[in-house]
Amino acid sequence: MKNLTFLFLLVFSISFSQTSEEQQLKKFYDTSLLNGQSYDWLDYLSNRIGSRLSGSVGAELAVKYTKEELDKLGLDKVWLQPVMVPKWVRGAKEYAYIKSSTGNTNLPVCALGGSVATPALGITAEVIEVKNFEELKELGEAKIKGKIVFYNRPMQADLIQTFNAYGGCVDQRVHGAKEAVKYGAVAVLVRSMNLRLDDLPHTGTMSYDDLPDSEKIPAAAISTNAAELLSTMVKLTPDLKVHFKQSCENKGEVQSYNVIGEIKGSEKPDEIMVVGGHLDSWDLGDGSHDDGAGVVQSMEVLRLMKETGYKPKHTVRVVLFMNEENGLRGGLKYADVAKNKKEKHLFALESDAGGFSPRGFSFDCTDEQFETIANWSILFKPYLIHYFEKGGSGADVGPLKADGVILAGLRPDSQRYFDYHHAANDRFDAVNKRELELGAATMASLLYLIDQNF
CATH class of the missing domain: 3.40.630.10 (Zn peptidases)
Structure with a gap:
């Protein structure tokens, strides 16, 4: 009988505790x-x-x-x-466009946080597209020097956990400029970290680590639609050039x-x-x-x-x-x-x-x-x-x-x-x-x- 009483009290206590928790959550x-x-x-x-x-x-x-x-x-x-x-400080609104014999095509662009500015008149250079740092290394200085490196690795859409998709490609934004400098690039453009195709460039932090100021190059993001367009045009016209300008400053x-x-x-x-x-x-x-x-x-x-x-x-x-x-x-x-x-x-x-x-x-x-x-x-x-x-x-x-x-x-x-x-x-x-x-x-x-x- 004592055991039954104890069991009843134990069950009642657990039930009451659960009910109290449910009540507080409600x-x-x-x-x-x-x-x-x-x-x-x-x-x-x-x-x-x-x-x-x-x-x-x-x-x-x-x-x-x-x-x-x-x-x-x-x-x-x-x-x-x-x-x-x-x-x-971001400064004046950035702008970028693809130079073409038939006219210029605008690219929605924004400076990455922490980036240096372009020269006052901007940068105009040929573009070379890569998906990752391994491709960058394979191309080497002979093919990259004097060019704008365009990182175009999209977020992996089949990953249900979207933060995993973000983590799988954000290195090109954070470390892209530092890696491109090794091979003589003059600037980097990065595909926005976005699963949707739209015309909005997405900023975010980037890092030069311990790179001297004299070696830092400008870094910017372009929208996902702009990245798709630029990728297509680079394939059609390998010597295609892009111009972009930004006025950001570290204070x-x-x-x-x-x-x-x-x-x-x-x-x-x-x-x-x-x-x-x-x-x-x-x-x-x-x-x-x-x-x-x-x-x-x-x-x-x-x-x-x-x-x-x-x-x-x-x-x-x-x-x-x-x-x-x-x-x-x-x-x-x-x-x-x-x-x-x-x-x-x-x-x-x-x-x-x-x-x-x-x-x-x-x-x-x-x-x-x-x-x-x-x-x-x-x-x-x-x-x-x-x-x-x-x-x-x-x-x-x-x-x-x-x-x-x-x-x-x-x-x-x-x-x-x-x-x-x-x-x-x-x-x-x-x-x-x-x-x-x-x-x-x-x-x-x-x-x-x-x-x-x-």
Whole structure:
């Protein structure tokens, strides 16, 4: 009889615990969908402030605005964390065209972030097309010197995980100029990282590594339609020439800030859970998906906890990182300060994959930790969220990686993300209010479950 009573109490306890978790998740989703703040925050960030390239006036205004909004939430502490960031300026709008005896054909083009400018009158040179660095090496200096190298390796469309497709070709954008310099190229043009065929060039960071200034060559992206056209014309006319001009400039470093707010833990205040996104964006659009969505969702996590009356056991900290796009200075600075202060981080979640419908999370953690976490997936089933996998987390939370720290990344549906990524159409009207709010509630739910179970 005693055994039966014990079994009944055990089953009741488990049932009650599950019900409590389901109830708290429902509170988060109901509050976000019926009385959410994330979409209004994004509206202001995108339409009143606009692009937020590191070191720009927009970035400065975004720091001021988000700090003020966090102050309004009545958090236990809100502060700015100074961080030095690179200041790169695009300058006058770039232009490019194919030179032809029958007339010039325009190519939609944009400078890659961090690139040097062309000479004042631009660059005109023959074009040589390659798919990868191996082809570049095979051609060698004899065929490349004095020419514009055109990297034309598209994202692999049959990869369902679009971030894998992006990872499979982004090296030509990041390192293309540095590699082409070895063989005497005068500039590089890169096919935009985009699965769709359109006329929008996509920018993004590039690196010369330790290349001397005197050896740096201009680097720009052309749209996917332009890449298809240029490839066809180069095959028809091997000595075809392209002219392009850009006026970008690197202006050294300036001071900016990470924006941080926290709710102090009621039981374990010295153990910290982080949720965040990056406050900076590229300058062609207003960065609504990348990463305005992650910023406002992360802010909303703390607001949802306050609004629903949930008091976390561990300290919950929102961090709006500066300079993810062209330097990762904010993420590195936050981790460095945390290390110097000997802060103990338990968990860090990043949203930096757009404001589309949430599908789940990827986790960088031990097998034992993941075994516990994977059991929670059933709680998200009513919200059509099913993806719980081991994998990467996020660039800004990555520097927090250490023994015992669980890192995670929100994984929204990614099929349309690279249509907007780093392009002029990454604007407020591309973000769906409901999808954004579902993502915020999903993030709050995971923070809650970590807080309760670790």
